[in-house]
Amino acid sequence: CGRLGVRHYYKNAAPLFRKTVIAPFEAAYSAGRTPNPCVACNRHMKFSYLLDLAREMGAEALFTGHYARLEGEGPSRALLRGADPDKDQSYFLYCIPRENLGAIKFPLGGMKKTEVRARAAELGLRAAREKESRDICFAGEGDYGEWLAASGGGGKPGDIVDRGGRVLGRHRGVAFYTVGQRRGLNVAGGERLYVTGIDPVRNEVRVGTADEASVRSFRVSGYNDISGDGLAGAAVQIRYRQKPVSCSVKREGELLEVSLDSAVFGAAPGQSAVFYRGDRVLGGGIIEI
The missing domain is CATH 2.40.30.10 (Translation factors)
Known part of the structure; x- marks a missing residue:
């Protein structure tokens, strides 16, 4: 902020983040579902709580670094994919209320990531040198399942079964699995098997062929x-x-x-x-x- 010449404000949003992002994330995995915490964060934090703060401060708009584009004004304002297909983040932004689009700006949406890094380097910004992270921000690097297990939400070991209910192996806990997953199943069999469903009540992970998934x-x-x-x-x-x-x-x-x-x-x-x-x-x- 000092290098850019803008003021920095500190707000403690940790309780709201836990309530609207972390707690639903933990509950979903315990229920055998596959949540997207980035969508929840965009809905409840960035484009609700943070946007309200910007309005309270009298800001004309909320600018974020998302790789997506906005076109048009008023009711016809549209959310579009970012110009860089490898970095497009529009998938995570569908949850923004339509009435809020007019108060949002995505200045990087029309740029490639390489262009952004080059411009950041010209400005002497640390971000130009930082490694990209694709991990869940609050879970840190590595397997989110380990983070869930450490917080008590990984679940208990149980059976891995096929479509007919035949036991093929054991799983670590339902939170470690998602539909379509193959890695980490450790089941015997000649054909490739994938997770096709999760039953948290029976504590079972069902597997089958790619067609069945x-x-x-x-x-x-x-x-x-x-x-x-x-x-x-x-x-x-x-x-x-x-x-x-x-x-x-x-x-x-x-x-x-x-x-x-x-x-x-x-x-x-x-x-x-x-x-x-x-x-x-x-x-x-x-x-x-």
Whole structure:
């Protein structure tokens, strides 16, 4: 802040962060789901709590370093993928309330990461030399399962079973696994096996073939309509960096029923499903199987 000539303010948001990000993360894994804490942080912390603070201070807008773009003004303002396809973060931003888009700026969205680093070096900023991290910020480096286990949320060892209920091995605790996972299963068998489901009540991890870990349809809860433009002609993305798949969507009460033009691998309950039309983010919600 001193180098840039801007004031620095300190606010203790740790209790809110634990309530809205960490606690739901722990509860989801204990329930056999795969949460996305970055989405929860964006929804509750950056673009709610932090935006409210900016408004209280009389700031004209909240600027963040996300690699995404915003175009247009007023009701037509749209969230788009970032110009750098390798760093695009729009997948994590679908949860922003549409009415808040006008108060947000993403100055890096039209730049490549290499350009940003070069500019940071010109300004003598430490960020130009820092290593990128893809770990969950509050869990530190390494396996989040170990962090959950250390905090008492890893679960107890149990059986790994196939579709017919035959025991193939033992798991470390349901929090160490997610649908589509292969690493760390340590089960005998000639074919490649993947996690196809998690039953926290029976404390079982189910495994099967790649086909059995793939789906052609799923439901979405808690849909946030960030575009107001409907879902006709949409494609859905179920993981960061995964290629979107064309789909058709219909609403069933509070849920969306998503039918895919081709099967997707590893759709896990609790993950985010984000809908795009070209580069534009239409909205998103949470996968329910």
